[in-house]
Amino acid sequence: MPAPKQDRAIRTRHTILMAAATVFEERGYQAATISEILTTANVTKGALYFHFKSKEQLAQGVLAGQDQNLTVPPQPCKTQELIDTAMLHAHRLQTDPLVRAGVRLTLDQRADGLDRTAPFQNWTTIVTNLLTQAQQQGELLPHVNPQETAQILVGAFAGIQAMSQATTNYQNLPTTITTLLKHTLPTITHPATLTTLNLTPNITHLTNNTNDSDSETSEDTDERNENTEAETETETTPTDAKEKAATH
Numbered sequence: 001m002p003a004p005k006q007d008r009a010i011r012t013r014h015t016i017l018m019a020a021a022t023v024f025e026e027r028g029y030q031a032a033t034i035s036e037i038l039t040t041a042n043v044t045k046g047a048l049y050f051h052f053k054s055k056e057q058l059a060q061g062v063l064a065g066q067d068q069n070l071t072v073p074p075q076p077c078k079t080q081e082l083i084d085t086a087m088l089h090a091h092r093l094q095t096d097p098l099v100r101a102g103v104r105l106t107l108d109q110r111a112d113g114l115d116r117t118a119p120f121q122n123w124t125t126i127v128t129n130l131l132t133q134a135q136q137q138g139e140l141l142p143h144v145n146p147q148e149t150a151q152i153l154v155g156a157f158a159g160i161q162a163m164s165q166a167t168t169n170y171q172n173l174p175t176t177i178t179t180l181l182k183h184t185l186p187t188i189t190h191p192a193t194l195t196t197l198n199l200t201p202n203i204t205h206l207t208n209n210t211n212d213s214d215s216e217t218s219e220d221t222d223e224r225n226e227n228t229e230a231e232t233e234t235e236t237t238p239t240d241a242k243e244k245a246a247t248h
Helices: 002-031 034-041 045-051 055-065 078-095 097-106 117-136 146-168 173-187 240-246
Strands: none
Touching: 002 034, 002 045, 002 055, 002 097, 034 045, 034 055, 055 097, 055 117, 078 097, 078 117, 078 173, 097 117, 097 146, 117 146, 146 173
């Protein structure tokens, strides 16, 4: 029956992605191998190659995973919505291995040959859009350029993440983000808006709609044609030469 096969495909893909996330987070992109990911996932080569044709595709899947399900409840104040988005991402860094691995890859300067631009571009777009809406609502000071400000905030946030990971394994990240925002928001936000903002690093109200099913639900669009996996995942592999190349 197609539905059970599709469910199986989604579960298999999720298992492989989470295994890849574990290996990439521990070893980085260059040192990680397909063999390690196979062992961690406990799947066949056919199953892995059915979903991902190379280590680079696996890494891109992990990179994309960090930005999935980052939606927070809409706020009348778009500056507050920006704060909530940053706090939710910090929480997910503390609790979601896929997000941690995605950030590790994004900041991995030794990941030669891996395109790491997408997460930065996506974050810049998210922040630019929220700042643009905030500007249209009169929340920002007149001199603020949303796109330039977004680039500065994303760059600062990336540095904060890297420092927090190295020093406390992300445990101080929410507090550090609060400190960053306390220093930056007064330079861009109208005083009347600034007094209404909640910078408390408490994200309970933001996680009601984001649970352990997040990583799986983000994959639905990739699974449209995978209802034949049961017949192919244990048989279909690249050539031996491609397999050898992919595992090194």
